[in-house]
Amino acid sequence: MARLYEYQGKQILKEIGVPVPEGGVASTPQEARQIAERIGKPVAVKAQIWATGRFKAGGIKFANDPDGAEKAAEELLGAEVKGFPVEKVLVEERLDVDQEYYVGVIVDDSYKVKGPVVIFSTEGGVDIEEVAETSPEKVSRLNVDIFHGLRLYDAYNLALEVGLKGALLDPIGRAIRGTYELFKRCDARSAEVNPLILTADGKVYAADCRVSVDDASVVRHPELGITVPRESDSPPTEFDQMAWKIEEKDYRGVCFLVQMTPDTEEGGYIGYHAIGGGGALLAADTLVRHGLKLANYADTSGNPTAAKVYRCARLILSQPGLEGYCLLGAVIASQDQWHHAHGLVKAFREELADRPGFPVVILIAGNKEKEALEILREGLKDLPIRLELYGREYIHKLDFVAERMKALVEEYQIEEA
Known part of the structure; x- marks a missing residue:
């Protein structure tokens, strides 16, 4: 999920009518x-x-x-x-704080709800999960009917449920409803105002704001300035932005490519390329367990075109200081693997002709597997690289393949030294 900064969320809250400092x-x-x-x-x-x-x-x-x-x-x-x-x-x-509250909206994907849930608590400034566990009486929640939305009296009822009343009911209720409007306006997966502040002079402000936008809806919101609509704990690097360009307007299959570290020049890193979500994670874990460092994480699945695989492979190889390239398709993939083979051959021939001894290990299995391996073998036979190819009989022997990758990298390191 793409994220907004605090100031962006507050700008939208202000437009909606929720007071902000x-x-x-x-x-x-x-x-x-x-x-x-x-x-x-x-x-x-x-x-x-x-x-x-x-x-x-x-x-x-x-x-x-x-x-x-x-x-x-x-x-x-x-x-x-x-x-x-x-x-x-x-x-x-700077606000003169008298009381802190919490307001949040999330999407509950469970089969019983499958919709937005609004949460309010009389204890803000801390994790809502902690409050719900230790003081459940301080938390109220409401499953929202998306056809009606969150009405103002719904917001009042959320506040009443945890003991708020009197003059506070209206400004708190409007802040709750405003947070839901923020969630809806941004096509968000979650929106939080934590804390919602009551000041010493009786005014209510959204003191902090966090919004996570649904990746698939970012195209509807150019005004948010989100360059890479993917979940991440950090802002996208220049590499990540280039990787997103591969995917941005090409919906034929998936190319998920992110940088693990920008400091590959120090050596010891390999480019990592996988096929198939769960298998990709398993294979990455295997390589790391065997002492290999991954410069990036890439997954090309869903029957991508040769052009998409080619662009992915070239970008992986553009990382400085790489000491190997490993593609592990640790699944019997229901996609025509010769598209991968064509894309890889073109990328390797362009990028590896002047890297003698560069290690390349490829495990590929699935439809057109035999043809894919033959395309790779023939297309790369005159390149001066260390190439090892594996088929479906090795998808349950990842430790062996990882050890071969490690051995080739160590040989390459000795030569380069």
Whole structure:
């Protein structure tokens, strides 16, 4: 699922009518200072990253004046917080907090629900799972009928169920309904306001916001600026963006390709290419258990074209410092494997002619397996590479294949040294 940054979610909440703290997003310390000057009161400077627990990790700083805001932004921008590079900060007014609540909307895929579920809790700022386990009386939930949506009285009832009443009922109820509208507007899989804040002067604000957008619906939302609509714990690298271009407008089969590390130049990494989701994970685990380091993770399944396989293989081989290429199709695939063979031959002939001794191990099984292996054998026989080909009799012998890959890599390393 693609994710939005906090400031993006808050912008949409503001459009919907849910109050958010006054503020703005900054990419430089000078911009942070200007925003703080405009606010004219103490501010919070918050690193914009895809992670929770920012405060404990030093990703949220407080400042009493524009000078302090500029200094805080200078410390955060360009730094790493919880492993994420900080490219933007949100500068917003610091709230005088009296009470924290939680509002969330998720998609429940269970057969009993198969729809959105709205969750509200009188205890915010912590994991809702923890609250539900230790204090279930503080949590209310409602399965939403998608034909009617979440009506305002539904939101009121969620708040009433956990003991809210009086003057708070209306602003809290509207914030709950607004969070559902955010979820719906973004075609989200989940949307959270945690915490929803009640200030000392009785006002309600969305103090934080997290949204995960359904990958398949990103095409409907160019305004969100999502470049790679895939689930990830970190922003896409340049490699990831190039990998997505293979898939973006070509729906013939699947090419899932992500970078595992951008630092392959240090050596010891191989390019990893697999066929078949579960088998791909099993094969990757086998290679790692045998001491091999994977520069990337790739899976070309669903009967992709030779052109798609070719583009995938070329991008894998573009990673600097690779010391091998391993394709493990650890399944009897119900797809014509000669398309893989044609794509691989073209990519290898273009990329490996000047890499003598480069190790290539391929395990491929399924429809047209015999023809695929023959295409690979004939198409690559004059390349100066270490090539080993395996068929269906080896899909249950992955440890052996992994050991062969490791041995070839070690031979190559000795030669290169």
